[in-house]
Amino acid sequence: MRILGIETTCDETAASVVSTGFDGRGEILSNEVLSQIAEHARYGGVVPEIAARAHVEVIDRLIARALKNADCTIKDLDGIAVAAGPGLIGGVLVGLTTAKAISLVTRKPLMAVNHLEAHALTARLTDGIGFPYLLLLASGGHTQLVAVRGVGDYVRIGTTIDDAIGEAFDKVAKLLGLPYPGGPYVEIEARKGNPERFALPRPMMGRAEPNFSLSGLKTALRLEAEKIAPLTPSDVADLCASFQAAVVDMVVDRARVGLRAFRDIAGDPKAIVVAGGVAANQALRDALQRFAVETGLRMVAPPLALCGDNGAMIAWAGLERLRLGLVDDISAPARARWPLDSTRDEAGAKA
C-alpha cells in the first residue's frame, strides 16, 4: 500500500510517499520538506498570509518531487492523505484543495487527516508499537497529554492552559535576542549554562490535573533577565539552562500525573511516546527516558526528521485510516481548530 501525504498547516510545505513493509510497519519512500523559516524570520513568528502565499507557490512541484524520489507515479498510489487541520486556514486550504483535486482526477481515496493525529501515530510508523500508549504531544502550537487507544480513538488527558511549550521556547529566544525560530537556540545555549543559577518556578507541579502552564514561567524568566540586564553571553546561557530545566521538571511531573490518569482511562500503556517539534529537545528526551525507565515503560521518540511537521506522518496516518476503511470525500472541510478527541462531523471553516 502506497500513500501520498501532504502537509501545509503551518510554515512547512511537505509531501511524502509512505508504504507498508512486510511487518506492517511503515517505510518512508520519500519525505520532502520545504521550510519557510527565512520568509518569517524578520517578523519573529509565522505570518499566516505569508505562509499561505509560500505554500501555493511550491505545492505541486513538491508533490511531483516526492513522487519522483519515491520512484513512483500518481497511478501507483493507493490513496492521498492530507492534513485538513488544525492549523492556519489559508495554508490548510492550499494542501487540502490540491489533495482533493488529485483524488478527484484519479478516483483514489482521500483521507483528510487531523495533523495532531498524524503526530500521535508517528511512533507506529517508526517503531510499530501497539495500542494503547501515553502520548506527550509538544510543539509550537500544541501541548497535550493524550491516551492513544486506537486509530481515531484519543482521549485528551491534559493540555496547556496558556502557551504551548514550543511557543514559550520561541518567546524566550526572542526576549534574549536569539535567532528565529528560537527553540533549538535556547537548547544550544542551555547546554553551556548553569541550570541552578536562577530559581525559576515550576508551574502546576504537584497539581492533580495533568495540565501545563508556561506563561508564568516565561514572565519569571523575563523579570530575572531584566534585573541583571544588560546580559552577558553567560547570563543568556544560564537563563536558557534555568528555563529549560524548569520546563523539563514540569513536563516529567505532568507526565507522571498523566500516567495515573491514563491507567484509569485506558489500562496499562505499551509505551510513553513523545512527538511534535519539541520532541527534538534532547534534555526533554533524556528526562522522559529516565521517567520511562523508572516506571518500567518503553519510551519512543521519533527521529529528529519526523519531530517537526512533515508529510510522512500525514501519509502514515492516512494509511492507518485507509486500512480501517476510514476515508473522506471531496467535501471534507478545512479546520482551523480540530481537537484530537472531537467527533469528525463538526462544522468546518468557510473559505
Next chain:
Amino acid sequence: MRVLAIDTALGACSAGVFEAGDNEPLARETIPMERGHAEALLPLIDRLVSHVDGGFESLDRVAVTVGPGSYTGLRVGISAARGIGLAAGIPVVGVATLSAFLAPLMAGDSRGLFTSAIDAKHGHIYIQAIAFGGKVIIAPSLMSYRDAIRVLGSGPLLIAGTAAALLAAEARAQGVEAHVIEDSPAPDIAWVARLGAIADPANALPKPLYLREPDAKPQDGARIARR
C-alpha cells in the same frame, strides 16, 4: 483544444469545459458566492466533468484565474488547477481577472478607453486600462479611485469589473464620460477559457497575482538589552 476553466477569485465559484473555437460550452456552472469557494469548487468540477465525454483524460489544459481578487479564493482555484494539472499530466495556465474582464470589452464594437476595475476595498481598486488600438494606459495596478481617474484622462471610459459602477460614478463626478459595460461579480468563465486556450504555458504561469503585499510588519520585540 479542450480547456477546463476555473474561477474562484471573486464573487462566484465558476468552472466550465470548452472546446476552443466552439461557441457552446461542453459544460459550465457558475454559482454566485462571496465565501465558501473552497467547499463548492471540487464538487462543482466533479459535476461538470462527469457530463463531458472522456472525463479528465480528454482535457488538454487547465486555465485558472490568478487574481487580483480574494487571496483565499484565488489560492483555492490555483491549488485545484495545479492539482488537476499534476494528476492529469496537462499544463496549467494563469489568466488575470483584469484581463478576463477586459477581453470582452475589446472584442466588442464600442470605442473608448477599455478599463477593467475590481474592488480592492479601503477606497482602492485593482485596475488595468488599454486604449483602442492596444496601447497600455494602465498596467495591472492597485490605485485609489481618484488616482485612477487622473491617469485615465478624458475618456470616454468603457468599464467592466466588480468596481465598474463605482469607478464610473467617480469619473462622471469629475466630468469624465464613462460607461459601465459589465459589472457582474466575476468574469465570464467562457472568456477565462478563451484566454487560457491562447496563453503560452511557459509565460502564463498559474501564480497568484496579488498586487498587494501581505499585511505584516517586522517586529523588534521586547528584547532585553545584551552586552
